[in-house]
Amino acid sequence: MSKIGTEGNPLRVAIIGSGPSGFYAAQDLQKQKDLVVEIDMYERLPTPFGLVRGGVAPDHPKIKSVTKVYSRIAQHDSFRFFGNVEFGTDIKRADLQKYYHAVIYAVGSSSDKRLNILGEDLQGSYPATEFVGWYNAHPDYRDLQFDLDAEAIAVIGVGNVAMDVTRIMARSQAELDKTDIAHYAQAALRHSNIKRIYVLGRRGPAQAAFTNPEIKELGEMDEADIIVAPKEVDLDEHSKEYLTSDRVVSKDVKNVEILREYANRPPSGKPKQIIMRFLVSPVEIIGSDKVEAIKIVKNELFVNERGVIRPRATDEYETIPVQMVFRSVGYRGVPLPDVPFYDRWGTIPNNEGRVLTEHETGEQVVGDYVVGWIKRGPSGVIGTNKPDSVETVKRLLEDVETGKLWSPEAAQREAVENFLKAKNINAISFADWQIIDEMEVQLGAAEGRPRKKFTEVQAMLEALSEHKRSLIATD
Numbered sequence: 001m002s003k004i005g006t007e008g009n010p011l012r013v014a015i016i017g018s019g020p021s022g023f024y025a026a027q028d029l030q031k032q033k034d035l036v037v038e039i040d041m042y043e044r045l046p047t048p049f050g051l052v053r054g055g056v057a058p059d060h061p062k063i064k065s066v067t068k069v070y071s072r073i074a075q076h077d078s079f080r081f082f083g084n085v086e087f088g089t090d091i092k093r094a095d096l097q098k099y100y101h102a103v104i105y106a107v108g109s110s111s112d113k114r115l116n117i118l119g120e121d122l123q124g125s126y127p128a129t130e131f132v133g134w135y136n137a138h139p140d141y142r143d144l145q146f147d148l149d150a151e152a153i154a155v156i157g158v159g160n161v162a163m164d165v166t167r168i169m170a171r172s173q174a175e176l177d178k179t180d181i182a183h184y185a186q187a188a189l190r191h192s193n194i195k196r197i198y199v200l201g202r203r204g205p206a207q208a209a210f211t212n213p214e215i216k217e218l219g220e221m222d223e224a225d226i227i228v229a230p231k232e233v234d235l236d237e238h239s240k241e242y243l244t245s246d247r248v249v250s251k252d253v254k255n256v257e258i259l260r261e262y263a264n265r266p267p268s269g270k271p272k273q274i275i276m277r278f279l280v281s282p283v284e285i286i287g288s289d290k291v292e293a294i295k296i297v298k299n300e301l302f303v304n305e306r307g308v309i310r311p312r313a314t315d316e317y318e319t320i321p322v323q324m325v326f327r328s329v330g331y332r333g334v335p336l337p338d339v340p341f342y343d344r345w346g347t348i349p350n351n352e353g354r355v356l357t358e359h360e361t362g363e364q365v366v367g368d369y370v371v372g373w374i375k376r377g378p379s380g381v382i383g384t385n386k387p388d389s390v391e392t393v394k395r396l397l398e399d400v401e402t403g404k405l406w407s408p409e410a411a412q413r414e415a416v417e418n419f420l421k422a423k424n425i426n427a428i429s430f431a432d433w434q435i436i437d438e439m440e441v442q443l444g445a446a447e448g449r450p451r452k453k454f455t456e457v458q459a460m461l462e463a464l465s466e467h468k469r470s471l472i473a474t475d
């Protein structure tokens, strides 16, 4: 057998997941000049692009244009897309070993971190992950119901997801009309009764995770005023020292400037208010059978042994009446069958992308690689995934050199297609996806929107079959 990665023996790689990290791994493999590669990408949904479709806020359309880059990667001869195929159920690791030299897990982090406080599971308390999936028409979340007749809502956490969730609730109908928000979410938000959104950060303004454009946007809403009480931007000694130190990150300086400007801005009487609170942690979500209030504790800041500014509870409590709570304190990975998992971080244990049997101390699992959020945890913007995937591909290519990979028994390209057909799995190709894409864009255009998303897998597959039948009929 010729060397792996040559015409006679192409390097065959399965990528699981079609979000940014999966596409950047494919792109880097395609860039290797002296390597003949065959890439098959598996995605559990019929639609590609992961959180770019199912996470990025509908009112941020420019960010989604990155999918053009991914579509070019998908057009490459070396690349095939198998949508509607789930790793772990439709195809298992042992199956992949028959057809590929290696697998790259790019499955992201689909679950949420818990707060572990009383009342967390009361009706009306939801993880932001669910609300985000719901308004973005992710088929897993389309049937959820949110109590949008709530007048007051608490959003816990001050990261960019908290900003997205707050903005979507505070947007006017006219603002949402221009977006690709799920049609049922748009309808539900039209009748919402939301008047006050409390955004709760456990540390101070100088430690907020949100970025400058996102906090600026909250001050530019058609129907919502942003309220920052002057005492919220009255900084403690540690924050003041940090902001004048040479360690300071310019994003933090600018965030504080923006928040100070808000503190000086009188409310203009818009129908909704976004109330920013810092140095508070939730201790209990209160209610008999549904959310009625949130109890918070005032925090103070201290510098820990690693020099990080952390929050510490005082004995000052406050209860804010709210009828709904969104917990936006971070995403979390879920384990895959037959793949090691490091529960503490919710990631696949790895060393620079090579999967290990155990976190840090484990042995390399030959043939298995990992990229993106499931590799490093749920942090970083779309672009962060590019160098992360390049690192993993570099390690994979080192293993190509040493031959430390799987030895597939059926390395012909059609073998895996035959496997899926034999299992009656209706795999969606990239060309199929492009038909679905075109249908969504056309449906949206009829309503003056960028697209109207399908929200059910079955409906998507039926519309696709119908379209294909109509093409045959007109032939």
Ligand SMILES: Cc1cc2nc3c(=O)[nH]c(=O)nc-3n(C[C@H](O)[C@H](O)[C@H](O)COP(=O)(O)OP(=O)(O)OC[C@H]3O[C@@H](n4cnc5c(N)ncnc54)[C@H](O)[C@@H]3O)c2cc1C
Pocket (backbone or CB within 6 Å): 016, 017, 018, 019, 020, 021, 022, 042, 043, 044, 045, 048, 049, 050, 051, 052, 055, 056, 057, 060, 063, 085, 086, 087, 088, 106, 107, 108, 109, 132, 161, 164, 331, 336, 371, 372, 373, 374, 379, 380, 381, 382, 383, 384, 385
């Ligand atoms: C709400 C939200 C908004 C964001 N907005 C922005 C933004 O505006 N700008 C920005 O730069 N970054 C944004 N980000 C960050 C960005 O989306 C992430 O950095 C990026 O999507 C992570 O990529 P990934 O490939 O690791 O995971 P994902 O994008 O989550 O992709 C994982 C894919 O794997 C698939 N999958 C999972 N399990 C299986 C399985 N068993 N079999 C087959 N397929 C599977 C999933 O369906 C999914 O398509 C946002 C993140 C969130 C949560």
Ligand SMILES: NC(=O)c1ccc[n+]([C@@H]2O[C@H](COP(=O)([O-])OP(=O)(O)OC[C@H]3O[C@@H](n4cnc5c(N)ncnc54)[C@H](OP(=O)(O)O)[C@@H]3O)[C@@H](O)[C@H]2O)c1
Pocket (backbone or CB within 6 Å): 114, 115, 156, 157, 158, 159, 160, 161, 162, 164, 201, 202, 203, 207, 208, 209, 210, 214, 281, 282, 328, 329, 330, 331, 378, 379, 380, 381
């Ligand atoms: N527009 C965009 O570019 C965009 C949009 C959405 C998401 N993203 C990116 O996606 C990634 C994930 O975003 P994210 O908002 O989910 O995560 P994040 O940036 O890590 O923010 C999580 C927030 O939750 C807080 N938190 C964590 N545990 C808590 C607890 N027990 N109690 C109270 N608060 C708690 C954190 O506070 P501490 O800081 O004190 O830990 C932080 O404010 C980020 O890198 C983000 O930038 C980007």
